[in-house]
Amino acid sequence: MTGLVLTTLAWVPDFPRGYVRDLRVRWALEEAGLPYSVRTVSGKDRGAEHLARQPFGQVPILTDGDITLFESGAILVHLGLQTPVLMPEDPKGRAEVLQWVFAAVNSVETAALPRIICDFAKDDTRTPGREALDTYLTGRLDGMEAVLATRDWLAGRFSIADILMADAFRLFDGTDILADHPACQGYVDRATARPAFQKALADQLAHFAAADAQIAAPAGAIDV
């Protein structure tokens, strides 16, 4: 595999740094030891060219030779299908990883995101809808707590499923949402202690710090 190019945002404010979803792709590429280069799109002006490639105006996008795809989950499965260290090649092991990949993005993150969106809006009004959303989230966390009390990684050994599940739980960083789910918190701690995560995080933070420096430079601002 050659010519991997990761597209991310040119600049973001401080608060999403460390959480922009290019992190998931960087993490997988570090786990696999695959080199990549970085391109950027402006976060301020997500113009027609970017929207034609990504209908929600988001990042990351990965270019792999003549293949270009968006959605961090899709990118990780794409890499996993070519890279046994990220996902086993045998159909049984692969199915187990896929099962947990979708549990992360379609069962856990789906339940986590409404809570984070309400928290970000500084809204804790206890409406019936909010109660239902919180009950839904607690059910998902209880399910994952039972699973993670029995194993270090979701599918026998570390895989792309762990990147997606741990990063879904990272939505709760800085909150007490996992306080009653110590196995889930322990899992996040274990995943984020991995050298590949630490390198990916440092690289994302360095990318945005370099953008700060470019904006501040007398030669003129980059297009953020």
Added chain:
Amino acid sequence: MTGLVLTTLAWVPDFPRGYVRDLRVRWALEEAGLPYSVRTVSGKDRGAEHLARQPFGQVPILTDGDITLFESGAILVHLGLQTPVLMPEDPKGRAEVLQWVFAAVNSVETAALPRIICDFAKDDTRTPGREALDTYLTGRLDGMEAVLATRDWLAGRFSIADILMADAFRLFDGTDILADHPACQGYVDRATARPAFQKALADQLAHFAAADAQIAAPAGAIDV
């Protein structure tokens, strides 16, 4: 591929009939012309054995020879990797399908579900969190409207991505949520007019109707 067994619920009330997620698997299997048998678990008593297989107590589960996996999205990718009619075998075509698979489950459905959960709780309180959730959903629908105005199917021809995206939009059946997004509504109409969808829907409805008959039979109720 032989011995496909779909596990679904023994019985559900009227309102989720036609929407239980075994429908996605039935639909894919009909598109591919793959025969399958059905097993059931009790919806009332999702006991330890079921929870050991599915941490959220949900269906569907697919057994394919010695492989058993849950999560409808994972099951569809598992089938797609073996069945070119559901997902192309070439890496470029496959990546395009995967991109839309994850757009369905992690971008569109993630935004749709909070709205449906609040509607189900009969809650339309305009809190800041609810406003943010609705804005998030509208952004996703606007993105998909632009895509679906230009094509019949997401990835060149019908694929598992269309099953997942159309079924995510079906969460809005009986609401006016897609009224301002006619290309999205037209896409759902086009997808659900397919003979494979119609067969899958009829089979799910017949399954639960048969359970009604068993419960009503003098010989005694099934364990629902």
